[in-house]
Amino acid sequence: MIRLLAFLGVFLFAASSAGNAQNARDLVTALSANVVSIQSNFTGTEIVVFGQASHIARQPNAPDGFELAIVVEGPPQDITTRRKGRFLGVWVNREAERFQGVPSFYAVASTSNIGDIADRNVLDDLGIGLNHLNLAVSGVSNVALSDRDDFRRAFVRLREEAGLYAEQQTSIEFLTETMFRTNIPLPANIPVGDYKVKSFLFNQGKLVSQTEETLAVAKIGFEQITFELAQNYSLLYGFLAVALAIFTGWMASIIFRKD
Amino acid sequence: MQLYLPIAEIPVNIFVIFAMGGAVGFLSGLFGIGGGFLLTPLLIFSGIPPAVSVATVTTQVVASSASAVVSYWRRKAIDFKLATILLAGGVFGSLVGVILFDILQSVGQLDLVISLSYVTFLGAIGGLMLFESVRAIRRRKAGTAPSARRPGQHNWIHGLPLKVRFRRSKLYVSVIPVVGLGTIIGFLGTVLGIGGGFMMVPALIYLLRVPTSIVIGTSLFQILFTMAAATIFHSIGTKTVDIVLAMTLMIGGVIGAQFGARMGQKLRGDQLRLLLALLVLGVGMRFAVDLLLIPDDFYSIAIRKGAGS
Numbered sequence: 001m002i003r004l005l006a007f008l009g010v011f012l013f014a015a016s017s018a019g020n021a022q023n024a025r026d027l028v029t030a031l032s033a034n035v036v037s038i039q040s041n042f043t044g045t046e047i048v049v050f051g052q053a054s055h056i057a058r059q060p061n062a063p064d065g066f067e068l069a070i071v072v073e074g075p076p077q078d079i080t081t082r083r084k085g086r087f088l089g090v091w092v093n094r095e096a097e098r099f100q101g102v103p104s105f106y107a108v109a110s111t112s113n114i115g116d117i118a119d120r121n122v123l124d125d126l127g128i129g130l131n132h133l134n135l136a137v138s139g140v141s142n143v144a145l146s147d148r149d150d151f152r153r154a155f156v157r158l159r160e161e162a163g164l165y166a167e168q169q170t171s172i173e174f175l176t177e178t179m180f181r182t183n184i185p186l187p188a189n190i191p192v193g194d195y196k197v198k199s200f201l202f203n204q205g206k207l208v209s210q211t212e213e214t215l216a217v218a219k220i221g222f223e224q225i226t227f228e229l230a231q232n233y234s235l236l237y238g239f240l241a242v243a244l245a246i247f248t249g250w251m252a253s254i255i256f257r258k259d
Numbered sequence: 260m261q262l263y264l265p266i267a268e269i270p271v272n273i274f275v276i277f278a279m280g281g282a283v284g285f286l287s288g289l290f291g292i293g294g295g296f297l298l299t300p301l302l303i304f305s306g307i308p309p310a311v312s313v314a315t316v317t318t319q320v321v322a323s324s325a326s327a328v329v330s331y332w333r334r335k336a337i338d339f340k341l342a343t344i345l346l347a348g349g350v351f352g353s354l355v356g357v358i359l360f361d362i363l364q365s366v367g368q369l370d371l372v373i374s375l376s377y378v379t380f381l382g383a384i385g386g387l388m389l390f391e392s393v394r395a396i397r398r399r400k401a402g403t404a405p406s407a408r409r410p411g412q413h414n415w416i417h418g419l420p421l422k423v424r425f426r427r428s429k430l431y432v433s434v435i436p437v438v439g440l441g442t443i444i445g446f447l448g449t450v451l452g453i454g455g456g457f458m459m460v461p462a463l464i465y466l467l468r469v470p471t472s473i474v475i476g477t478s479l480f481q482i483l484f485t486m487a488a489a490t491i492f493h494s495i496g497t498k499t500v501d502i503v504l505a506m507t508l509m510i511g512g513v514i515g516a517q518f519g520a521r522m523g524q525k526l527r528g529d530q531l532r533l534l535l536a537l538l539v540l541g542v543g544m545r546f547a548v549d550l551l552l553i554p555d556d557f558y559s560i561a562i563r564k565g566a567g568s
Binding site: 038078079081096154159191192226239241246249 | 261262263265268269270318321322323324325327328329330367368370371483487490491493495498500503506510516517550551552554556557558559560561
């Protein structure tokens with residue numbers, strides 16, 4: 001709560017300075033935290049995005065042509081989607097499609113249904129909404145053109161099931177006429193890296209203003225040391241694992257020695 | 260209690276993992292096996308990524324075989340010369356295994372190969388053990404003594420060149436089948452995340468005719484080092500050994516093994532082998548069913564590059 005108040009303070013200050021600049025900054029946003037730390041007790045968290053959109057004269061539940069969308073995007077990944085088929089009576093992976101540079105995490109929050117915010121091509125350009133994500137595929141693929149959409153849908157569905165892709169329409173809440181907030185849940189399995197939090201303000205389907213914040217998701221303490229050891233000093237890590245295993249086994253044989 | 264695994268990058272219920280380690284440890288103590296072939300599928304079914312499961316179980320097998328090796332060592336029931344030659348093959352097999360593991364993972368057929376291998380090996384060995392133990396139980400009930408091994412008995416393996424004398428095992432046999440056996444088991448162990456004791460022990464007894472009293476200690480000793488090598492190769496190659504997961508499994512495993520070993524002393528050898536045969540066949544069947552039934556989801560995804568790959 002204290003953190004929340006602190007951020008409200010920060011952003012009110014930001015908002016007042018924005019007011020001086022008039023139209024230069026119609027939209028101001030702040031995050032409840034700029035770093036999400038993953039420790040051994042990490043089971044997921046959420047971040048709060050605060051913001052103020054000036055000159056919108058928006059009444060809660062009575063939109064006046066102004067709409068907001070907030071996108072949280074994780075670091076890019078290359079992901080292969082595979083489809084099983086029957087081969088000699090056994091179910092095996094047959095076709096594969098590789099999606100390149102797709103977000104490892106993607107959550108979008110908006111004031112109304114995403115399709116109503118702007119035209120399809122605007123949403124496609126900005127990558128707002130799961131249906132408008134730019135999922136680039138690699139040139140080499142054994143998937144028939146007619147099946148490409150099935151792979152796309154399956155990919156998004158599997159990511160949604162894993163909690164890594166999410167669409168929360170109408171989840172942005174207005175605190176006053178111009179101040180808003182929304183909660184974006186971050187599940188326990190979020191990948192580490194630098195995230196982008198992009199906020200878009202639309203008026204009558206046109207992009208009026210946009211902001212971008214960064215959010216770092218990082219392992220800290222023991223988790224970080226272990227991970228870095230495994231990545232950068234893998235030989236040492238391997239010997240350490242073996243030493244630990246032999247020691248544990250040896251200790252057990254001493255503790256439970258019968259004679 | 261949820262604990263975040265640093266390499267698997269997911270939180271798991273630590274007590275569930277501990278209990279799994281304990282249960283498999285119990286069975287491994289009961290039957291005198293490593294238990295990798297049970298633990299790896301259990302971890303995969305419970306949602307740990309297959310690559311992490313396979314690599315981490317190799318570490319857990321190091322711990323469980325280390326604790327058993329100590330007691331066989333005290334009883335001098337290890338043929339170090341035989342174990343060392345098996346080991347040379349084992350390390351080589353393990354290295355080839357890691358390379359193949361990497362290739363299969365990148366072409367998306369790792370799960371298939373693991374499943375098929377489980378079906379084949381568990382089915383074959385479970386079937387043989389079932390056949391053998393049922394025959395032994397029948398023979399015991401009928402009261403006829405099993406035909407003892409005659410010293411002059413030879414099979415084709417004893418005709419191979421490059422013979423070496425193994426004093427502890429009272430054997431004079433070619434190194435070719437010994438290295439070959441080590442290589443195959445090291446290879447399978449690395450790819451499948453199993454120690455391979457359940458394949459090694461029958462092979463040493465039936466193919467090389469190593470005395471039964473020496474077999475288990477020798478097999479465990481070679482598995483200890485092969486799996487230690489596999490852990491290091493996995494650490495360097497796939498970077499999927501999760502030390503926190505391994506530690507939890509190890510502690511559960513070594514405790515469970517003690518209770519299993521005590522229970523095992525109350526059961527007859529042929530009964531134990533029958534139970535183990537059924538267990539091995541059961542796991543093999545589970546994989547076969549998965550391959551044959553229409554899958555719930557035809558699609559699957561795998562991260563190839565970037566965060567979390």
